[in-house]
Amino acid sequence: MTDNLGPLRQAMADLSEHGGTADMYERALRTSRQAQRRMAVTTGAAAVAVVFAIGATVAVAANRRSDTPSPPASAPTSAGSQGLGCPSTQTLGNLVELPEGWSFAPRDVECVETWAAADVQRSDASSVIYLFHHTAGTGWRYHDQGNGWDCTDLDLTEPATFCTP
Structure with missing residues (x-):
């Protein structure tokens, strides 16, 4: 079809x-x-x-x-006394890792203005000072270790036992 x-x-x-x-x-x-x-x-x-x-x-x-009121950075204290805002050796121990055989001395931490110093005992029976600095916002931080510092370099206006004459 x-x-x-x-x-x-x-x-x-x-x-x-x-x-x-x-x-x-x-x-x-x-x-x-x-x-x-x-x-x-x-x-x-x-x-x-x-x-x-x-x-x-x-x-x-x-x-x-x-x-909220902010805590004081560090109240100036006399040597050997634990003041308000001054950290304990346990607090400072959390900021640094000490070598084996080293430990913070059982004495109080010395705080002057925004600085804190703690004695560290070493296994060879000698000692050294660990220096910490407090700044607003970051808190306490490890600064240096030694036997003494110049207070003018640290901008301290008050005397401190960790300063060299």
Whole structure:
């Protein structure tokens, strides 16, 4: 059986000439631009939210920090006395690792202004002084070891037994 498709083809050609072309390209571009605008607005809103969240967190933390009184860095004390803010030998021992056979002397830590000195006994029966410095924000830190320091180099205005004359 043979089909006569000629008239059908002719009718379809006539329809296509009068119907025009479908404008899918313009519609695709318009949809793409809308999606890009939505993405830009969403990204911008998310960035603003993150900035505000971080700013609020910092503001709350700063407010709490300023509400609580900070402990004194180190109260000046006389030699051999444990003053307020003066660390214990146990606290200083957590800051340094002493060599084997070395230990902090059982005497009190000497604190003058923002400096603390502790005697360290060595296995050869000699001693050395460990010097620590306190700064706001970081606390006590190991500074040096030796037998004495110049008080002017340490910016001390008060006398200290760990200073050399």
